[in-house]
Amino acid sequence: MISTTTQQSSIKARLQPVVTLVEMAQNLVRIIAQPALVQAVMRVALAVPFWKSGILKWDGFLQLNDTAVTLFTDEFMLHLPGGPYPYPAPVTTAFLSGSAEITFPILLVLGLATRFAASGLLFMTLIVELTVPDGWPIHITWAAMAFSLMAWGPGKFSIDHLMAKWFVYRV
DSSP: OOOHHHHHHHHHEEEEEEEEHHHHHHHHHHHHOOOHHHHHHHHHHHHHHHHHHHHTTTTTTTTOOHHHHHIIIIOEEOOOOOOOOOSHHHHHHHHHHHHHHHHHHHHHHHHSSSSHHHHHEEEHHHHHHHHHHGGGHHHHHHHHHHHHHHHHOSSSHHHHHHHHHHHHHHH
């Protein structure tokens, strides 16, 4: 009979290549997934869906297209208890929504006023969820990204970071 110690060392020897491979993968992930890079990717990932939606609402500079107004007038409804209810002031709501969907993503990508922009997109996500309640699997990912940017900031690859460093050295 083979002793228990011999069996254990035989198992360790057979698993060693797998353990080495797992350790190499973990080290690679640690090198690639630096917080500054993750925060930059998060900013872009949150900005893209709002930018795409916002860009479709405009025909020119401060010129809402008819489709955006029609959506907020006839199609979109707020699904609140006792509702659904139409949007109040649909033209104004469409204008504010379209403006925010362009402005906040630009701020996020630049990393300028990041926490403010993420807060604005979190609020918009809440309104979108009230409008399209079945979209919660996507909306919750937007909310998670917004919360993470609000909590941990934009990271080193941002104008906010450069401004913070500049002000620290100036004061």
